[in-house]
Amino acid sequence: MMYWNGDGGWADSGAGYVLMVLGMLVFWGAIIAAFAFVLRQPSRQDRSAGGMVPAHRTAQQVLAERFARGEIDETEFASRLATLHGQSPL
Incomplete structure (x- = not known):
């Protein structure tokens, strides 16, 4: 065996x-x-909610971000926004 x-x-x-x-x-x-x-x-929801930085931001978005951070005041924001839209400033 x-x-x-x-x-x-x-x-x-x-x-x-x-x-x-x-x-x-x-x-x-x-x-x-x-x-x-x-x-x-990151999940799909995180990416759509700002998890990833967009490649191109518009001038209006940059202006709104500066206003939100307190770099410019309300009158300057309104004046620049009107200029962006082709209207005469206030």
């Missing part, structure tokens, strides 16, 4: 166990990296 007691192959030398451990580390590392990648991606 023959028994499988090892014949000097990879399992007896320990190389099989090392490869198994390395394979599991690569496998779980790939799973964790994929999970982290998915969590870091």
Whole structure:
């Protein structure tokens, strides 16, 4: 009767166990990296709500942002907005 007691192959030398451990580390590392990648991606709702900066802003948007930050006052905002729309300033 023959028994499988090892014949000097990879399992007896320990190389099989090392490869198994390395394979599991690569496998779980790939799973964790994929999970982290998915969590870091902005959702569609975030992108549409301003999660990403638009490539081109209009002059009116820039003016409104300056007014919102307090860089210009209401009269200057109204005057510049009227100029943008082709009307005479107040």
